[in-house]
Amino acid sequence: MFLTPVASYILYYLCTHSYAEEVTYPVDNTSGYGRRFDGIGGLSGGGATSVLLQNYQEQQRNEILDYLFKPNFGASLHLLKVEIGGDAQSTEGTEASHMHNSWDENYNRGYEWWLMKEAKKRNPNILLYGLPWAWPGWIGNGTRDPYTDIELPANYILKWILGAKKYHNLTIDFIGIWNEQAYDVKYIKLLRKVLDNNSLQHVRIVAADGGWGIVNDINNDSDLAKAIDFIGVHYPGTESVMSAIQTGKQLWSSEDYSTFNDNIGGGCWARLLNQNYVNGRFTGTISWNLIASYYDALPFARNGLMTANSPWSGSYVVNSPIWMSAHTTQFTLPGWKYLSHGSGVGKLKYGGSYVSLVSPDGKDLTIVIETMSHDHSICIRPPLPAYTVAQQNITIKLGGSFAKKTEVTAWYSQLKFDGKNDTFMQKVDIKVPNRLIHLRLDVDQVVTITTKKVGQKGSYPNPPPSKPFPVPYKEDFEAYTVSSQPKYLSQQLGAFEVQKSNGDHGQILRQMVLEIPVWWCKADHFNHTLNVIGDFGCL
Numbered sequence: 001m002f003l004t005p006v007a008s009y010i011l012y013y014l015c016t017h018s019y020a021e022e023v024t025y026p027v028d029n030t031s032g033y034g035r036r037f038d039g040i041g042g043l044s045g046g047g048a049t050s051v052l053l054q055n056y057q058e059q060q061r062n063e064i065l066d067y068l069f070k071p072n073f074g075a076s077l078h079l080l081k082v083e084i085g086g087d088a089q090s091t092e093g094t095e096a097s098h099m100h101n102s103w104d105e106n107y108n109r110g111y112e113w114w115l116m117k118e119a120k121k122r123n124p125n126i127l128l129y130g131l132p133w134a135w136p137g138w139i140g141n142g143t144r145d146p147y148t149d150i151e152l153p154a155n156y157i158l159k160w161i162l163g164a165k166k167y168h169n170l171t172i173d174f175i176g177i178w179n180e181q182a183y184d185v186k187y188i189k190l191l192r193k194v195l196d197n198n199s200l201q202h203v204r205i206v207a208a209d210g211g212w213g214i215v216n217d218i219n220n221d222s223d224l225a226k227a228i229d230f231i232g233v234h235y236p237g238t239e240s241v242m243s244a245i246q247t248g249k250q251l252w253s254s255e256d257y258s259t260f261n262d263n264i265g266g267g268c269w270a271r272l273l274n275q276n277y278v279n280g281r282f283t284g285t286i287s288w289n290l291i292a293s294y295y296d297a298l299p300f301a302r303n304g305l306m307t308a309n310s311p312w313s314g315s316y317v318v319n320s321p322i323w324m325s326a327h328t329t330q331f332t333l334p335g336w337k338y339l340s341h342g343s344g345v346g347k348l349k350y351g352g353s354y355v356s357l358v359s360p361d362g363k364d365l366t367i368v369i370e371t372m373s374h375d376h377s378i379c380i381r382p383p384l385p386a387y388t389v390a391q392q393n394i395t396i397k398l399g400g401s402f403a404k405k406t407e408v409t410a411w412y413s414q415l416k417f418d419g420k421n422d423t424f425m426q427k428v429d430i431k432v433p434n435r436l437i438h439l440r441l442d443v444d445q446v447v448t449i450t451t452k453k454v455g456q457k458g459s460y461p462n463p464p465p466s467k468p469f470p471v472p473y474k475e476d477f478e479a480y481t482v483s484s485q486p487k488y489l490s491q492q493l494g495a496f497e498v499q500k501s502n503g504d505h506g507q508i509l510r511q512m513v514l515e516i517p518v519w520w521c522k523a524d525h526f527n528h529t530l531n532v533i534g535d536f537g538c539l
Contacts, residue, residue, distance in 0.1 A: 021392075021393070023394050023395070024394070024395040025346070027367060029358060029399075031340050032340055033337040037357055040079065040284070041081055042068065042287045043288045043289050044115055046289070051093060054111045055312075055488060063460045064306070066460075067318055068291065070458065074322050075305055075325040075326060076329040077290075077325065080126055081130075081254070082112040082128070083132070084098075085097045087100060089134075089492060089521060089523040091300065092294040093490050093492050094491045094492060094494060098159070099156060102138045107167040108167070109495075113167075113168050116170050127174065128170060130160060130174070131175070131178075132153075132157070136518070137514075146518050157175060158200075174203070174230070175195075176205075176254070177207050181210070181520065183210075185217055204229035207228045208232070210233065215247065233252070235379075237382040238272060239279055240279075240281055240282065250283050250284070252282060254286050255286055257379065259379045259380045260302050263320050267376040269287065270415075273327075274353045277355055278346060278354075287321070288303070289304045292304030296309060297532075302319075313466050315463050315464055316463050327413065328366075331450040331452045336357045336358060336360065338355060365402055367396065369448075370446045372389070373389045376444050389443050391443060393441070402435075403435050408429070408437065408451055409428065409455070411425065412425045412446075414442065414445050437449060469535030477508060482500060483499070486509065489533050494513050
């Protein structure tokens with residue numbers, strides 16, 4: 001049999017099993033299963049993290065979207081979480097509300113509608129999740145508290161969900177409460193009631209997109225427990241709390257990663273995707289952010305799964321977190337089940353971890369193994385305790401209904417730190433003699449072993465090189481529809497829209513917020529509005 005150099009390289013690592021102690025790990029469903037797998041996703045928002053993406057020319061824009069959402073191509077994400085705009089600064093900028101004022105409704109503002117539709121075009125089964133960071137001022141009813149009249153936020157969220165369906169044919173699957181801010185038990189219960197009364201029983205509530213405080217309320221309030229479907233926390237460091245596990249509810253790391261997307265960021269993401277379940281029983285993990293499509297001069301530059309912040313040139317970068325995602329996403333789907341700890345899920349003796357997932361019909365098996373070292377997988381938060389990883393030889397012993405498997409397919413990544421990458425290397429079919437799979441694992445690797453005959457390292461011709469922002473730059477706003485947001489502008493304070501002037505100036509850009517929003521992060525909303533455009537490198 002002729003092997004390409006890449007295939008030979010993979011087989012060398014996968015089939016050499018000498019020189020060191022070999023540890024055996026069972027993969028067996030005889031003792032049953034663990035939790036249901038809910039998927040891997042990305043977050044557009046929190047805030048304005050995708051603002052430049054829509055400004056790309058069609059060819060590059062479609063390529064980027066394929067890398068994010070197309071099944072069996074790139075990251076192949078299962079979940080897309082978006083910000084429900086609230087007219088206030090929420091990290092990289094302001095996302096516009098569908099209701100600037102109580103008398104105003106517009107379901108074409110912003111770019112999240114467009115992004116959700118593009119994701120659905122590529123993967124009709126992708127799951128959609130909406131969450132507010134800020135609220136327009138009228139929701140607070142003269143205060144900075146959205147819960148002074150809980151019917152206002154409940155109906156505001158209801159209208160967003162109904163508008164998604166009516167105007168964009170988008171079905172929202174999950175809804176959150178208020179990002180990393182106070183939750184209100186009465187509001188959560190009312191929100192569930194309002195959804196049910198409007199035939200939206202399918203919309204599941206995730207609470208509370210912050211810390212673990214909601215768990216005590218769930219355990220002490222049966223009505224609240226019935227209203228909440230998923231417990232979502234942020235940046236848990238792969239660890240959960242026993243009281244949350246004991247609720248029986250699915251646990252999500254509903255915002256995670258938030259790390260510069262070089263290979264260390266790739267190592268962070270690879271480690272999280274396995275160890276969130278191994279350590280914390282998290283069945284869903286969502287990256288902040290989906291794509292770094294905002295100006296580098298803003299905070300958290302390049303903290304996305306990939307980078308696309310130069311639409312005027314067409315340049316973008318497919319960073320390593322895309323391929324770390326693919327090791328799981330291309331060979332599993334929401335609804336699969338993890339195997340039990342000790343029977344397909346656990347830590348490796350010499351560092352790293354492994355998880356095994358099984359299709360609902362029990363026919364397909366996917367095992368994902370990672371050996372990310374400490375210094376090459378540090379996330380921005382929380383602090384990562386010291387640990388060691390060493391080269392190791394392992395044997396996977398298939399049991400239960402998998403004992404009759406005679407062949408599996410291997411995908412392989414070796415993260416390097418010398419400017420080169422071996423990520424998501426071509427598949428190799430390997431025989432399984434006597435139910436045993438022998439692997440030699442080096443440090444900073446990800447290996448997927450699967451019965452699925454799918455998978456692709458998607459690629460397009462190299463995008464154009466990056467160029468400085470084209471200055472001088474002119475814009476008269478005449479080419480835009482009313483209420484749209486002009487290209488290249490990234491609003492930071494206030495919500496700016498193209499409007500018709502009252503005089504003979506044609507179309508103008510107007511700041512639309514009339515009342516101080518219920519902010520997520522306090523900014524100087526009293527005295528300033530701010531919109532930025534251009535290239536930081538030009539200064």
